[in-house]
Amino acid sequence: MEKNSNIALLASFLIFSVSLQSVSAQEKASGEITGSVIDNTNKLAEYATVTLLKASDSSLVKGAITDENGKYHFDHVANGKYITSASMLGMVKAYSQPFTWRNSEKALEVPELVLLQNAHLLKGVSITSTKPFIQREIDKTVVNVENSIVSAGSNAWEILQKSPGVTVDNSNNTIRLQGKTGVQIYVDGRPTYLSQDQLAALLKNMNSNTLKSIEIMTQPPAKYDAAGNAGIINIITKKGKEVGLNGSITAGIGHGKHFRENAGTNLNYRNGKINLYGNYDFYKGTWWNDNYITRNFYDGTGKTLSTRTEQSSYHNSPSTSHNFKAGIDYYIDDKNTIGFMMNGAVNPSSDNRYNTTWFKNGDGSLENTSLTHSTEKANWTNYTYDVNYQGRYDSTGKELDIDVAYSKFDNTALDNYYTNAVYSDGTPLPDLPGSPNPNIRQGKTPTMIDIKTAKIDYTLPLKQGAKLSFGAKASFVTTDNNIQYFQLDNQSQQWLYDSATNHFKYTENINAAYINFNKEFKKGWGLQLGLRGEQTVSDGHQFTNDSTVKRNYFQFFPTVFINKKLDKNNTLNLSYARRIDRPDYQTLNPFRYYLDPYTYEEGNPYLQPQLTNSFNLSYAYKSLLIASLNYSNTHNVMAQVLKQDDSALITYQTMENLAKTKNIGLNVSLSIPVTSWWMSNNSINVFYNVFQGQFLGAYLNFGKAAYMVNTTNSFTLGKGFTGELSGYYNSSMLWSIFAIRPQYSVSAGIQKTLLKDKATIKLNVNDIFHTQHSYASVKYQNLDVTANNHWDSQSIGLTFTWRFNKGNVKAVHHRQSAIEEEQNRIKK
Known part of the structure; x- marks a missing residue:
């Protein structure tokens, strides 16, 4: 039984990958979007992560890595208005101004992106959802729920089951992190003083459409309460950010x-x-x-x-x-x-x-x-x-x-x-x-x-x-x-x-x-x-x-x-x-x-x-x-x-x-x-x-x-x-x-x-x-x-979301x- 399930699991990955290659092969090349990334000392930023985002809602379109010369490119891009984002470990993420792309063009070069070591305010651009489903940093792992297709229609308990390093035991409602119990669950930075059964009921009733991301921290700093020997899982809900x-x-x-x-x-x-x-x-x-x-x-x-x-x-x-x-x-x-x-x-x-x-x-x-x-x-x-x-x-x-x-x-x-x-x-x-x-x-x-x-x-x-x-x-x-x-x-x-x-x-x-x-x-x-x-x-x-x-x-x-x-x-x-x-x-x-x-x-x-x-x-x-x-x-x-x-x-x-x-x-x-x-x-x-x-x-x-x-x-x-x-x-x-x-x-x-x-x-x-x-x-x-x-x-689920915006873009508190x-x- 277990052997057959493993074969089915492997086959599903292969079939899905082959079908995607077929779809990609059928698309016609239609020019490319290019650009380069440097740091604040004007050095080329090798192997920086660059993402192409929709200007309307900053949802992820494509991703790329810069080469040895700090350059990147995107091809097979549909008509639309976009922004680009560049990030690198230890640097503040950089964003371009919005630009319009028409695939009838042969090429479009985005102005140079500069990565800074110190935080600078970003003006004129709204960043509402810019990251892949799982983002890893030195001190934490971030699961960006709002970008996930599979997570749509799920609840927070089910999403935790898919999060890296997290084990959820449905027989006794236990959550473990890297094989250890004693995980503290936060919601929007606030601890939830719930027992195992009560916490499970709360998370099972928390729909994914209200969630923005989940932060997983195995070594929280002194600012956080000392409770939780395995670490902290912080569930962040969505919040408005625009005028x-x-x-x-x-x-x-x-x-x-x-x-x-x-x-x-x-x-x-x-x-x-x-x-x-x-x-x-x-x-x-x-x-x-x-x-x-x-x-x-x-x-x-x-x-x-x-x-x-x-x-x-x-x-x-x-x-x-x-x-x-x-x-x-x-x-x-x-x-x-x-x-x-x-x-x-x-x-x-x-x-x-x-x-x-x-x-x-x-x-x-x-x-x-x-x-x-x-x-x-x-x-x-x-x-x-x-x-x-x-x-x-x-x-x-x-x-x-x-x-x-x-x-x-x-x-x-x-x-x-x-x-x-x-x-x-x-x-x-x-x-x-x-x-x-x-x-x-x-x-x-x-x-x-x-x-x-x-x-x-x-x-x-x-x-x-x-x-x-x-x-x-x-x-x-x-x-x-x-x-x-x-x-x-x-x-x-x-x-x-x-x-x-x-x-x-x-x-x-x-x-x-x-x-x-x-x-x-x-x-x-x-x-x-x-x-x-x-x-x-x-x-x-x-x-x-x-x-x-x-x-x-x-x-x-x-x-x-x-x-x-x-x-x-x-x-x-x-x-x-x-x-x-x-x-x-x-x-x-x-x-x-x-x-x-x-x-x-x-x-x-x-x-x-x-x-x-x-x-x-x-x-x-x-x-x-x-x-x-x-x-x-x-x-x-x-x-x-x-x-x-x-x-x-x-x-x-x-x-x-x-x-x-x-x-x-x-x-x-x-x-x-x-x-x-x-x-x-x-x-x-x-x-x-x-x-x-x-x-x-x-x-x-x-x-x-x-x-x-x-x-x-x-x-x-x-x-x-x-x-x-x-x-x-x-x-x-x-x-x-x-x-x-x-x-x-x-x-x-x-x-x-x-x-x-x-x-x-x-x-x-x-x-x-x-x-x-x-x-x-x-x-x-x-x-x-x-x-x-x-x-x-x-389970199978179908979810529809409509976003509306009547105002200028500006972050709020x-x-x-x-x-x-x-x-x-x-x-x-």
Whole structure:
């Protein structure tokens, strides 16, 4: 099966490439656009990346690399108005003035592009979307979602699955970066204090038409909160950038196993000192999941199989989401701006789960069967309010930013469980103490979270090109979970309190300050030093048994970046960072969330934060190749584990602190224009994980090498058509006690521009061969478990977008709030 899928995957790439070559061969040569690139010392810029962009919306048309003489050319270009852009590592991107091309001309030479080392304002040109789907820089990888055809009609969760170095596990809603958990998810620079499940629900309801890009940072500088041992993934939403009234309207439909639809609009209006902006996105669809779990229970010797359970769990989750943002900026003068922003989400949803568990004897004969049907009706709301100030005091870069934000999350859910157990002949099982048959339970599971943050950042330019930045941040978080479970007494038909009922309140205050120094030295040396200090004060109170867990600690988090430009083609970068990863709020909550009476998830209020020291050595060659060698050592690592009650045949999932984990990895990224009509972005990440620590009465010492390959190819087909083919392959890997089998997927799409380039229509197919599923197993001490999980990964989508613009081109200011890191620890 796997061999056939690999053959199909390879064949799809070959067929697509051959068809594109056929299309290209049929086009007639009709002259070329040429030009050259130099730097600010008038030296020729060899191997600079040059892109041809449409002047109307700055969308990518073609890409090229300059030769040894700094020259480039584009051929087979349709009539239209264009601009060119040149970029090179360590230099500020340069743009040409708009020009008109007619393919009846033999040649057109664009005025020389000059790359500068210092930032200069660009006048008269609007740059709204200038980059390929995946852009790699020394300190981060940027996934430009708005340029992707395959991503149209998808959601943020699905796009993360295609991002280089990112692994998404749908069986437990875990996101890993370069094989490590502890990833902090930001939205517009603000942490989202969500738990795994809550974050997955949020991202699955975030449509791609609202997204601009995704930034992936494995070594964030001191300005960012120290949370996240694996790094930060920052999801950036679209924002208006022009004077006058401008925006876009998008509508899409799709179909996987179920029909889905989405629609949205982005609007921006600026006139004089006032800038208004906002967006709204609607999504309606059904997410489904099919999970098959087997568990083996052994006798006291641990050698003879006594019971085997086989569990089939299918659930579908219809949901509707409304996401919106509105804001206003007031330009007091050229140097001072104040703003107010409000965003929110309303996500009503339901969940229907059908779970069947077969209990078999050691010889394989069926003993009894348990059938559970559970439903959930939930409504998740989030409202964030943000007031901000931005000061830009002079041309040297003196800046002041102040941000105050308040966010409120409210989730109400009503769960119903009906379990009926029968012998192999269909006879009902008798009632047992604490476990009647049928077992009818009901749960009320509300979650309320309040987050308040205040943040200030100041940048002070120094002499000889040095820069000093410093700032402070305070956050105050309160979570309140009062979960009530009831069980129906079959005799009296009265609802009785269940032992799983609990009330947990958690408060946390983090006070932080940082200082960051940056300087460029002679002979190509650069240095950035940062130090961040954070004080954490927390109090977790469990009312049911009147127990309290209090913590108060202060820690320093240094960062060091050393850069050396060996020559015009080669650059080295060495960095070090110390980071912390705190448990999300719901993981600290000691409550139980049931799949059926034999399977549940439980929080751990005694979970400690984990600390990571990480090193990274990067090398860049001719702006074409970036390779990085990284090493990290995490102490007190938080790991997702299984525990088992052999006598009751119960297995549950929780989080535990192991002693440590080590990770060493090599990441190689290559972004090149293969031809004038084919741009290819590729990456491979090879790493080795080791997990060590005491668990279940034994010393755990597991290690395994793994690799991840990602490719995205963009094709210019002519006559307004562009295509995209992408794929990824994740080898077998290890996380904690879980062994995970390989996973891979191929997606493709095509786009056509319409209405004088003011509209686009995109058709895409995701997971063409339906290979994207997960298979995990655990065999450790008394645990012998396998899980095979399938979900709605294969789909086809059609998306239409219309852009309008009534005004002059000029960049405007939109703020990111200080509250996003706190939001990142909320489980949704």
